[in-house]
Amino acid sequence: MLTEAPTPSPYVSEVRRDAPGRAAPGYWRRLVPLLALLACATRVPSFAGPLWNPDEGYLAVQARILAHGGALYENVVDRKPPLVPWLYEAVFAVLGSGSLTPLRICAVAAQLATALLLASIARRRWGPTAGRTAGTLYLLISVGLNPQDAQAATFEVFMLPWTAAALWCADRRRWGWCGAAVAGAFLTKQTGGAVLVPVAWLLWRCGAPRRGVLLCGAGAALPVLLAALATDPAGFLFWTVTGSAAYASFAGSELHVLGRGLLNAAILGVACAGLLPPLVRAPRTARAGAELWLWLASSAGAVLLGFHFFGHYYLQLTPPLALLGTAALQALPPERRGTALLTSACCCALFLTWGLLAPRPDLAHTRRVADAVRTHSAPGEPVLVWGMHPETYWLADREPASRFLTAGLLTNYSGGRDGPQVGEKYAVRGAWAAFRGEFAARPPRLVVDDSRGAPYGARRTPALRRMLAPYEVAGTVDGAVLYVRRT
Numbered sequence: 315m316l317t318e319a320p321t322p323s324p325y326v327s328e329v330r331r332d333a334p335g336r337a338a339p340g341y342w343r344r345l346v347p348l349l350a351l352l353a354c355a356t357r358v359p360s361f362a363g364p365l366w367n368p369d370e371g372y373l374a375v376q377a378r379i380l381a382h383g384g385a386l387y388e389n390v391v392d393r394k395p396p397l398v399p400w401l402y403e404a405v406f407a408v409l410g411s412g413s414l415t416p417l418r419i420c421a422v423a424a425q426l427a428t429a430l431l432l433a434s435i436a437r438r439r440w441g442p443t444a445g446r447t448a449g450t451l452y453l454l455i456s457v458g459l460n461p462q463d464a465q466a467a468t469f470e471v472f473m474l475p476w477t478a479a480a481l482w483c484a485d486r487r488r489w490g491w492c493g494a495a496v497a498g499a500f501l502t503k504q505t506g507g508a509v510l511v512p513v514a515w516l517l518w519r520c521g522a523p524r525r526g527v528l529l530c531g532a533g534a535a536l537p538v539l540l541a542a543l544a545t546d547p548a549g550f551l552f553w554t555v556t557g558s559a560a561y562a563s564f565a566g567s568e569l570h571v572l573g574r575g576l577l578n579a580a581i582l583g584v585a586c587a588g589l590l591p592p593l594v595r596a597p598r599t600a601r602a603g604a605e606l607w608l609w610l611a612s613s614a615g616a617v618l619l620g621f622h623f624f625g626h627y628y629l630q631l632t633p634p635l636a637l638l639g640t641a642a643l644q645a646l647p648p649e650r651r652g653t654a655l656l657t658s659a660c661c662c663a664l665f666l667t668w669g670l671l672a673p674r675p676d677l678a679h680t681r682r683v684a685d686a687v688r689t690h691s692a693p694g695e696p697v698l699v700w701g702m703h704p705e706t707y708w709l710a711d712r713e714p715a716s717r718f719l720t721a722g723l724l725t726n727y728s729g730g731r732d733g734p735q736v737g738e739k740y741a742v743r744g745a746w747a748a749f750r751g752e753f754a755a756r757p758p759r760l761v762v763d764d765s766r767g768a769p770y771g772a773r774r775t776p777a778l779r780r781m782l783a784p785y786e787v788a789g790t791v792d793g794a795v796l797y798v799r800r801t
Contacts, residue, residue, distance in 0.1 A: 341442055345433065345449065352453045353426040356662060359457075359465050359669030360418045363677060364709070366466035368720070369626075370414060371680075371705020373468065375719055377402035378411050378708070387549030390717050395501040395554050396541055398469050411708075414467060421467040424475050429453050431478035432633055435485055436640050439603070444640050447651065451589060452636035454658040456629065458585015459578065461669035463625030470629040473502040477509040478633050481609065484516040489526040493533025500534075501541050504554060505616035505630060510534070512605040512612065519605070557742055558620075575623030582628050585665060588657030589639030592646055602641035610634035622728065676703070679792045683764060684709035686791045690798055691760045698753075700771075700778065701764030701794070702727070715758035716749055724749060725770035736769045738777055746777060753781055759799055761785055766793040 365371055372392060379390045380403045386396050402417060409416045429449040437445030457464045476499035483492035492513055499506025517527060542550040583590065613630040617623065643651045680703045687710040691697050696715035699706045704719040722728045726740035738746060761782060765771030772778045772795075785797035 341437075341445075345446060346430065349429050349433070349449045349453065350426055352450065353422050353429060356453050356457045356666065357418065357422045357425065357465065359461055359666060360421065360467065361415065362670060363674060365414055365677070365705055367462045367468070367626075368703055368705060369468040370417075370466050371703065371708055372719055373399060373402045374406075374411065374414065374708040375704050375714060377406045379714070381406055381411070386545045387553050388546055388717070390714075390719065391549070391553055391723070392719075393553055393558050393723075394469060394503060396545055396550075397498070397501045398472055398503075401472065417467040421471045424472050425453060425456060427475040428456075428478045428633060431475065431482045432636055435478070435482055436637060438485065440641065440644050444644055447643060447655070448636050448640040450655065451639055451658060452633060454655075454662040455582075455585045455589070455636060456632050457662060457665045457669070458582050458632075459625045459628060459665075460581065461665070461672055463578075464629070464665065465669050466626065468626065469503040470626050473499050473506040474629065474633055476502060477506055477609075477630070480509045480513055481605070484513045484605075487520065487526065489517070490529040490533040493530040493535075494537060496530075496534045497537035501537060505619060505627070508612040508616040508630070509609065510612075512609040515605050515608050571621060571623060578623060578625045578628050581625070582631065585661050586635060586639070586658075587661055588654040588659075589635065589642065592642040592650070592654055593635075593639050595642075602638055606634055606637050606641070610638060679703075679794075680706050681709060683762060683791050683794050686789070686794075686796060687712055687760060687762060690788055690796055695759040696756055697760040697762070698758040699762045699764055701762070701766075702768075703764060706762070706764070715756065716752045718745060718749060721765070721770045725775065727768065727770040738775060750777075750781070757784070757799060760788075761797040762794055763797065764794040 360366065365374070376386070376390050376392065376399045380386060380399065384390050386399060392399070401420065405416045405420065429452045432452050433445040433449030436448035476495050480492050480495035480499060483489070483495055496507065496510050496513060499509055513530065517530060610631065613634055616630050617627045639654075643654055646654070683699075683703075684706050687697055687699070687706065691710075691712055693711070694713070697707070697710070697712045698715040700721050702720050702722060704714075707714050707719070718724055724741045724745050725736055725738065727736045763772045772782060782797055785799050788796045788798040790796065
């Protein structure tokens with residue numbers, strides 16, 4: 315796919331006056347190892363601990379349930395499409411579920427694939443030097459967030475190769491494969507579907523015949539339909555599209571959420587310090603292609619969607635930023651390009667140092683709670699952890715007593731939201747009826763209230779207090795209260 319000679323792109327031929335018609339022999343043979351080495355270097359911190367954030371823990375627990383015969387959107391639920399849970403399940407089936415190291419390697423491969431696709435797009439548009447610049451810039455800025463967001467092997471990292479592939483295929487008018495890549499992005503995370511905006515622009519810009527539109531539409535629709543049929547179609551629709559109205563709301567903790575959004579934007583701005591000044595000043599970026607600006611704008615809209623502004627959402631901005639930055643750097647003298655790349659490399663080194671040295675208080679707490687869970691329960695006994703750290707189940711090697719792995723789905727608590735939108739009545743529709751049924755059919759041996767003063771705690775959730783009536787307090791661990799069922 316990446317070995318063909320560069321042919322002029324019909325969308326940006328006006329900006330390739332200085333681009334040679336053919337890359338030097340061995341171009342990819344030299345570039346691929348260099349980008350692979352850089353991809354490995356930028357992901358070194360990800361191997362420093364057992365996991366980085368609750369999303370990894372959620373996926374690990376999901377994969378274990380699926381491996382033992384569970385069904386997605388039935389025995390275990392989440393507001394995410396199925397591709398990444400299936401990836402975790404497949405890796406666990408082959409290599410075991412005791413470590414996330416194989417998934418870290420998959421994340422390195424995903425980052426390398428994204429960098430190579432961006433390099434191919436840039437080489438086709440602006441020449442071989444631009445290809446090297448785009449791949450390098452992407453990998454340097456891809457770690458420019460809090461390490462818990464940038465180094466985790468979760469949805470955004472595996473979504474980005476699909477989005478880059480969609481642009482790569484659209485640039486070559488391979489509309490069927492372009493639609494399939496859009497579907498892959500959506501099935502990895504819903505916001506990946508935002509790449510359809512620049513794809514639609516390219517369809518219109520090149521005057522694609524009806525056949526091109528039909529191919530793209532069929533390529534996008536068929537994988538989504540197959541994924542729905544492979545799970546539970548009604549559950550797939552509910553959990554991925556229609557069941558998140560209360561979650562995607564700005565009400566509750568508005569200042570906290572806005573502060574988080576501005577902080578994460580500032581952090582990414584630091585990572586992009588080498589390319590933002592040329593991007594703002596260079597007039598050449600006006601001719602970079604409207605589809606690249608549309609890609610950036612639609613990705614920014616995806617970050618805004620849901621009004622949570624988590625740091626890992628901002629990863630979706632990095633591929634279009636890398637391409638636009640590359641276009642801007644083409645207008646600069648070689649020494650200016652070198653300065654921009656050196657600045658980006660220094661910022662990358664700063665974030666890698668942060669990732670290697672940053673303290674992990676949440677992980678230390680979760681490990682202590684997991685040790686207590688093992689002490690107060692036996693293998694095979696279901697337990698319930700009422701909190702926002704599903705990785706406790708994975709670290710304790712215990713089976714969840716419910717399909718709801720966090721209290722968020724039952725209270726709408728998420729990301730520090732502590733305003734009026736938290737409580738039983740804001741739960742996912744039908745969640746409490748299913749939760750009570752699970753609790754009655756197979757009461758957990760141990761319940762851990764890990765709310766630690768958060769607004770979803772047992773004292774502020776009457777239904778949970780009633781369910782805990784047959785239990786007695788067995789102790790506390792770092793503020794988490796352990797309840798053991800009376801014999």
